[in-house]
Amino acid sequence: MFFSWAGSLGSRHLLFSFMLYTACGVGNGQVHYAVLEEAKHGTFVGRIAQDLGLGVGELVSRLFRVVSKGRRDYLEVNVQNGILFVNSRIDREQLCGRSPVCSIHLEVVVDKPLQVFHVEVEIKDINDNPPVFPVKEQKLFIPESRLPDSRFPLEGASDSDIGTNALLTYSLSMNDYFILDINSKNDQDKLVELVLRKPLDREEASGHHLILTATDGGKPELTGTVQLLITVLDVNDNAPTFERSEYEVKILENAAHGTLVIRLNASDADEGINREILYSFNSLASPVIKDKFHINPDTGEITIQRNLDFEDVNSFKFRVDATDKGNLPMVGHCTIRVDVLDINDNAPELAVTSLSLPVREDAPPGTVIALISVSDRDSGANGQVTCSLSPSSPFMLVSTFRNYYSLVLESSVDRESMPVYKLVVTARDGGSPALWATASVSVSIADVNDNAPAFEQPSYTLFVKENNPPGSHIFTVSASDPDAQENALVSYSLVERRVGERPLSSYVSVHSESGKVYALQPLDHEELELLQFQVSARDAGFPPLSSNVSLQVFVLDENDNPPVVLPPHAGLSPVTELVSQSVIAGHVVAKIRAVDADSGYNAWLSYELLPEMGVGRSPFRVGLYTGEISTIRALDESDGPKQTLLVLVKDHGEPSLKAIATVTVSLLETGQAFKGSSVVSGDLAKTGIGQKALVDVNVYLIIAICSVSSLLVLSLLLYVALRCSSPQQGFHGPGKSTPMCSNTVGSWSYSHQQRQKIAQGRALLRTTSWLSARIFHHVWVLRMENRQSTCRTWGK
Template identity: 40%
Template structure:
């Protein structure tokens, strides 16, 4: 490694270790230009207070506002390293300060850091002249001390590395002088120090050297050839050596910039002046400006752009027409004034992520920044939202903003929100721009499933096959994804703390629950009323004569003196079905003498068709068939054996005789009977009064009243349909108490008393769904003689709904 290499390395380490700092809450580093790729700038993770694991976990990344990615982060060490060649002169030209702003973004939570990297100049450019060959024509009559301005050398470096001095090779007639021009520019001037003698030396060749202040010093040279001419010994002189003008960047083409003027004291052609740009004026300047060769007026030829070039220096030459031609120079400094001709730009530093609809106010959605290429107030930008109902902009620093939530979000109402952001600069005629930022609202489980109906009515025939479809219910959840997936279940409904599955009911209800798959899950319930429709699946059951239940034959007695219409007995049957399926009809299927007996089709009463004659057999046999009204028809039969008796052996005479014989037992039975009948009468009266009052109240509100269950009150009063009926038809007397409603098991109480019985006990029996008719009859038979009591009970067919 040479001396130059060691000096460069020492300079680099000096800048690296001594020139980095953090100011105003921002991290700042200083590095020399032209560092090798992979060179360490600084420990970014440490300076930002981040751990090494956070670099990967929080997805740290670096974005350069300059456009090109000059730096990157070593994820393993947390160091900011050089990613590409950095040429300070290409980035900042000859600006005194060259700073590259970086934006460091980390996520979870979203944060933005601003890092500035100052690029320090190194002496990597030697001064150079616009041309390596400079030719001057000087009259030999030129007086001593005349100055000939030369074109300055150019050194892109700045500070101590920039151009510092000029030297001239030794010549007796000329020497060099350095002049400070505007902006600190050093202009060399060639000074005539001795009278020229063309005859002695017609051409002078000098070597002009430009030196910078770097270490080591760099230099550039130009060869000056001076041709000595005769006669025209006065140089055109400008009124000003430096013209300063300002022009707005929106000036129209053809506008006059400035008028330069030079004079020549010579006469004739030696005093006629022609204006032009300097020989080494760049094409870029010539494309923007033009000069009138006769008047020296400079005009605008092309478009000015402050953001591209804010200053121009024009080298103007004035030449006379003498021989040799004399030339004078001046400098025109053109300052371009900024106008507000650039719209502000909105930059999304961190693209928005989906936002939960239950996010609290202030949740950061995205990071934004604003930029305007104009300067001053024209470049100051403010951001605002078109609609501020759901979001807000929170300013941070240096025209950087955080887009945050500022209201209640509802994905079910709007799942995607396009946020329109307006950027406006502070210029006199302000300019603005707009940007749409789409934000996705993600779902949370904030909606419970909703059934299409709160209550469903289902009508189901009994005896259904287990596992068959009963009904379909549906629910809808306004949420999305798993939160909207619904599962259905049946809640175990209970009646008096007992599950409905243990009952056999006509009507029952099921609670169906719809539950989503969210976390936590939400649910709602719907009620399904199941109405069990009866099927004719029960044949009529004979409950009187009671002996017919236990066997197939019932023995009855009747006197031979019986006339036509005499009530022999009454066949009573019940059907466990309901409605038409429980309507029963009676008929005589077979008879010993079909002309003697008949049975009532609807009551089952067996009566004589005619008077009994002496020729009739004393033993008659009837086969009575009971049919229901269902489809298909169900039927059953009972055989009644009738024994005809003569004279005092008739049951009625015996009853009268026994009734005429007072005894303690019959007196007690009579007392019980009276008390029972009185109780029934009082109960009937109270029931009728209650029903009358309810009917009056109901008639006032609805205009209708009924003694049976009605549609409007089916579920209000389970005990209102109570009917008490006292039947005294024929020789058999009985009392019926009927009650029940749709939501409970129908009940029927009937106690039948026969005048042929020698007992007068009154008995009430309350059947239940589990009572067997044989058990009832066996109870009766255990306490009473045959033919004394009849018992009727109506049951409701019940089936448990299976799914």
């Protein structure tokens, strides 16, 4: 890319073209450009978006921006095409002074995700400053007695440019007495002296007017001039002289007032008053020199009278005159160069920019959190700054460029463990003693939905009495979520399934916000003894997370079913039983069979014979638990031919429920009974069926009694073991459910696992007892039916 620049100086017009070298570096994420100073507004610098690997179409959406620390907006980027161009006039001398390297450092920041690039734009010097002398004219007083080859130092010119543009050459206007002698210590430091070629003659010429011209090495060349007004003196032919023409002194910037810089000593070959010397700063010395330093006119001692600051001025150069006291004073000259040495008197400075907060807790390692820039006005080791991060955290500092650091996520973070990190960035320089500065950075962690709602237990066991009121509250589930805001907002719902032929939602419901579980209809123990279902807790995050808890609802029985008499004694019509008058006491006349739909004690039935009005002592009785109607004495004629018996059947519930069975007993004469009995006996003897049936029933009865006894003993032992076991011997695993009891008013839970085990043992014992009683009852009923059938056969 080519740039053109046009400048003018007086009536001279100069036009030249300069090819600008543009280099894009990849190392350390730096891009380097170069541009001429004084370039016009809009001058092309580089395709920054392309060189940084960014698409032009994403510059606006990713908030592309350029930050120039401590600089004006000399450069700007067109976000429509990604071109970096000159925005305002750049004066290299104003920007960097005489520094050999002048650069503008830009920070290019883009978001989504956050990326930081460093761009260095070097400002190239052009020859836009002519040499300048400190004054328009210099006056010299030269005695006519000075010999040829005498030297008279002149104040040289200065050029604000650098390099070849500041390389000066000097020329003197044509004359017969003086020539120039240039002593070069280096390209930038030249001693210009006026040398006398032949003796002066004051009577012939009392003064000389010369032009000293300084020309720089730029293309085109620029010049500066100064008039030399030389006055020829006719007295005092020996000037004071110094031991050296130039003195170099080094002094610390923290030197106290009155500190001696140097003691000068000049000599004069004359005698008397002509050798007495007075010391003074040269008339061309700047006001800064006279403000910072003081010179004793008699002793030549130069001392400090104002504070020196290396960061403001690191070197002073001035001329000292030694003037004798002759009638026509003569002056000797020397140059003093004072170099100010840096001390570590400036602490580092920190600036935290481009914060990308808060940080999501699922942010990957390597995510850039913030950009930190450091600086130190000192030089050398005193200006070398290193940064550290404290306290220990999942973050680290990464040096991305000179004096730039990035705060980067090193490992994963968890908001539930640490929601905010208070970080301190410490910048420490390399001085001795070292100085440091700190900056606090508060990094907050944004929540993501990474925790599912959790219940205190995986399952619960509830006990609910049957016939509860519809809509009664039986339990409350509660889940907690350590996340924040909507990620921790928990709602509850049933995990739908079918219970038999009906959906679960027809039995129970759960409130979505409170977690309260309600029974929608009265529960019936006889229909449903155990209801098992799950409740789901779901948060409001995206995507939502959920967990389930299992509920076991045992429906406790209530005495809500009366006993029911089974055929043949069921119904309104009584059954007639035939009994011979010759039967003895203990003869079984009939057996009442009844069942109860309840369970446990509510289904344990007992039988009672109701007394008849107007009848004496009945010859019959009924078994309390068997329901067998038998004779308690021998029958006689006073008992009558026919009796009606009312049997009351009741359960053991609270309150107990009852049923009545009616049996009519008809008495037969002895002969009829014997005849029938002999017939039946003869038939049974022939077939052997009756005897075999009785044997089978007896075998079944013995087996049932043994089984029931074993089951009762085993249940009793298990109950005793559970009763006596310690809490440490119980089951306390994470999957153990907690039993809960609920009634129509509310719900309660056992607080100890021991009570749960005892309750389970008691329930097992009651169940075993009830089961044993039922088995024994059915076997006994079978035996009685068989016996009654045999008796009826005999009666026939």
